[in-house]
Amino acid sequence: MKYDIILCGVGGQGVLSVAAAIATAAGIEKLNVRQSEVHGMAQRGGAVLSHLRISDSEIFSDLVPSGSADMILSMEPLESLRYVSFMKPDGVLITSNEPFINIPDYPELDTVLNKISKIKNSFFVDTANIAREAGNPKAANMVIVGAASKYLPLKFSSLQAAVEILFSRKGREIVDKNVMAMTAGGRI
16 A cells, blocks of 8 residues: 655645644554655745655655645645646545635635546535634644544544644643544544
């Protein structure tokens, strides 16, 4: 088994926390994991990209080759279009429908969403509203993990355990709200 993911978004959206949750869950299941991150101008709202590779055998490179990603997982719709060339023909693209308008010439949102909707196996997630309804507006990134869970080669219980590990230092309430957000994302 081999599963390659491109994770993307904008600085401050929690892309690296998404990568950490999935990588931790893979580790819980004793799978091999390789990850590479590009932060760019992340602290100033710039692009964030992470390559995440999961396998039950040895992984020789951290980078996902173009045209071979099983999943594009994006916290921002325009960023998903930037990396769609990494997706293999039968891959899946999951993106938040919520834009992070960080550039003056951001295209019309309807145009961006229309382009994404024409991509085979593309799905939109209303991360902001789902996170708010789950009790933590800051947990939109965990909503996207939940939405991706049905396509990942990982057990939901492993993802939940990973979230508990990653957020445990912030206290039980934060752990529970993030688990609730991920669970709500998994229902869509």
